[in-house]
Amino acid sequence: MEAEARIEAELRAAIARATGPDCPPKFAKALEHAVFPGGARVRPKLCLAVAGACGDPHPALSSATAAALELLHCASLVHDDLPAFDGADLRRGAPSVHAVYGEPLAILAGDALIVLAFEIVARAGAAAPDRLPALMALIARSVGAPNGIAAGQAWESETEVSVETYHRAKTGALFVGATMAGALAAGADPGPWRVLGEKIGEAYQVADDLMDAMGGDEAGKPVGQDVALNRPSCARELGTDGAVAKLRSLVAEAADAVPDCPGAPMLRELVRAQAKRLVPKNLAAAAA
Amino acid sequence: MEAEARIEAELRAAIARATGPDCPPKFAKALEHAVFPGGARVRPKLCLAVAGACGDPHPALSSATAAALELLHCASLVHDDLPAFDGADLRRGAPSVHAVYGEPLAILAGDALIVLAFEIVARAGAAAPDRLPALMALIARSVGAPNGIAAGQAWESETEVSVETYHRAKTGALFVGATMAGALAAGADPGPWRVLGEKIGEAYQVADDLMDAMGGDEAGKPVGQDVALNRPSCARELGTDGAVAKLRSLVAEAADAVPDCPGAPMLRELVRAQAKRLVPKNLAAAAA
Numbered sequence: 172m173e174a175e176a177r178i179e180a181e182l183r184a185a186i187a188r189a190t191g192p193d194c195p196p197k198f199a200k201a202l203e204h205a206v207f208p209g210g211a212r213v214r215p216k217l218c219l220a221v222a223g224a225c226g227d228p229h230p231a232l233s234s235a236t237a238a239a240l241e242l243l244h245c246a247s248l249v250h251d252d253l254p255a256f257d258g259a260d261l262r263r264g265a266p267s268v269h270a271v272y273g274e275p276l277a278i279l280a281g282d283a284l285i286v287l288a289f290e291i292v293a294r295a296g297a298a299a300p301d302r303l304p305a306l307m308a309l310i311a312r313s314v315g316a317p318n319g320i321a322a323g324q325a326w327e328s329e330t331e332v333s334v335e336t337y338h339r340a341k342t343g344a345l346f347v348g349a350t351m352a353g354a355l356a357a358g359a360d361p362g363p364w365r366v367l368g369e370k371i372g373e374a375y376q377v378a379d380d381l382m383d384a385m386g387g388d389e390a391g392k393p394v395g396q397d398v399a400l401n402r403p404s405c406a407r408e409l410g411t412d413g414a415v416a417k418l419r420s421l422v423a424e425a426a427d428a429v430p431d432c433p434g435a436p437m438l439r440e441l442v443r444a445q446a447k448r449l450v451p452k453n454l455a456a457a458a459a
Numbered sequence: 460m461e462a463e464a465r466i467e468a469e470l471r472a473a474i475a476r477a478t479g480p481d482c483p484p485k486f487a488k489a490l491e492h493a494v495f496p497g498g499a500r501v502r503p504k505l506c507l508a509v510a511g512a513c514g515d516p517h518p519a520l521s522s523a524t525a526a527a528l529e530l531l532h533c534a535s536l537v538h539d540d541l542p543a544f545d546g547a548d549l550r551r552g553a554p555s556v557h558a559v560y561g562e563p564l565a566i567l568a569g570d571a572l573i574v575l576a577f578e579i580v581a582r583a584g585a586a587a588p589d590r591l592p593a594l595m596a597l598i599a600r601s602v603g604a605p606n607g608i609a610a611g612q613a614w615e616s617e618t619e620v621s622v623e624t625y626h627r628a629k630t631g632a633l634f635v636g637a638t639m640a641g642a643l644a645a646g647a648d649p650g651p652w653r654v655l656g657e658k659i660g661e662a663y664q665v666a667d668d669l670m671d672a673m674g675g676d677e678a679g680k681p682v683g684q685d686v687a688l689n690r691p692s693c694a695r696e697l698g699t700d701g702a703v704a705k706l707r708s709l710v711a712e713a714a715d716a717v718p719d720c721p722g723a724p725m726l727r728e729l730v731r732a733q734a735k736r737l738v739p740k741n742l743a744a745a746a747a
Binding site: 256 | 477478480481486489490534543560561563566574578585588599603606607610616617628
């Protein structure tokens with residue numbers, strides 16, 4: 172099965188489990204709304220690409236790991252959109268979860284998606300339980316405290332912030348989680364896969380800053396939030412052309428960072444191809 | 460080490476890990492505030508009591524499991540106190556997390572505590588990885604959707620609610636998780652331990668309704684929330700005397716539900732002793 176189909180099937184099965192008998196009906200709809208239709212599913216695709224490059228001997232485990240990363244990403248978006256944070260009524264071009272179902276169900280949906288992520292990895296890990304401790308600890312590190320998404324988001328409540336630490340936790344950690352967990356789920360040493368995740372994470376952060384500043388049509392969310400909320404932004408620091416140049420250089424570094432393995436050439440090509448999606452369309456021609 | 464000391468040590472180690480280098484300073488304080496000083500630590504004590512009754516061959520795993528249940532309980536309290544839910548400024552007699560650190564950090568603290576719970580069980584499971592898939596799936600079921608705490612809380616957003624389903628998920632699920640996970644962490648069959656968790660969960664729900672109605676001094680939180688928020692309450696349905704009688708009968712059923720095992724007599728005694736704490740002090744003499 173193609174990566175995209177594997178990810179969607181795994182996410183469907185996970186949401187079907189969570190919304191099974193006895194689930195409050197509105198809550199079930201909120202959970203579904205948080206995950207479908209999806210965005211680009213970049214993190215799970217990256218995870219499966221790395222697992223594939225490492226031979227992918229346990230596809231059920233790598234599929235569950237990939238889907239778990241996406242569920243965690245979706246959970247962070249649902250909470251990020253809450254009035255206490257961005258107060259965004261739009262996400263992926265559609266009303267955000269709290270805009271449709273209210274704050275209580277949005278908070279609870281995020282919570283339940285986090286739980287569900289760990290549940291599906293635990294279940295899939297029955298086939299290779301020796302890998303579970305390291306795999307689940309790695310996934311946890313990429314979303315919790317002190318270095319994961321939640322900690323990254325929490326930097327927005329501090330007065331003194333290291334922009335690098337903030338971005339590494341808020342955006343980078345889950346990309347590092349995706350490459351390293353993909354390797355671990357395939358039984359490979361995750362260490363050599365860290366830099367690839369870091370570089371892709373940095374590239375995405377630059378792309379996100381650019382889209383926020385320029386209003387790329389892929390964003391499907393309010394524009395100008397970084398300035399409005401006085402958040403650090405690469406596009407503000409380097410200017411648009413500088414940020415696009417930095418993005419291209421990070422993508423090249425990411426492709427170079429793919430460790431030698433049977434699937435390396437294919438994976439390097441994939442990184443470069445995906446990267447084209449990152450430059451907002453209205454900038455791609457000008458800066459190419 | 461006594462159960463209480465094991466639980467506090469494990470929680471201290473978990474929070475120390477989560478608040479390590481690079482953790483945003485206010486966020487670190489919010490995480491600490493959410494867990495210390497604790498309440499009665501009833502769920503982790505129950506978990507360790509069951510593990511002990513089953514022989515407790517892997518105390519590191521049972522301690523981590525017990526602490527994880529408490530972290531998940533604390534996470535649910537932090538989110539439950541948010542303005543979108545109870546809007547409670549007090550918890551355990553002290554200001555609630557959002558009252559001190561604001562809504563964003565309270566939402567993120569709950570998220571990070573959920574993640575941390577799974578992380579510490581995964582790490583401790585390295586000594587007995589074969590148990591991890593079932594153990595972590597069980598813990599997940601007790602807090603997520605469709606039958607765990609988050610789903611239970613979500614029933615408050617529905618217009619038609621089965622009170623039994625609501626209480627079973629919101630309060631009962633984590634008690635069932637405590638008894639069954641305690642057994643699983645000790646390598647025993649968790650099935651026979653379900654009823655004990657259910658009965659204790661029901662008893663706690665009745666006690667909680669009574670305290671909300673009567674303002675037991677143990678509550679340390681606002682009184683009269685059930686009536687104010689129009690939530691189903693056993694104390695409203697049965698009256699105070701009826702609710703106290705139901706509580707006593709549930710405790711007796713719980714003690715009877717302890718499966719036969721080497722530690723059963725001690726555990727039955729513990730259930731009865733703990734139960735005395737459940738009746739609000741101003742009712743204990745009258746209803747005895």
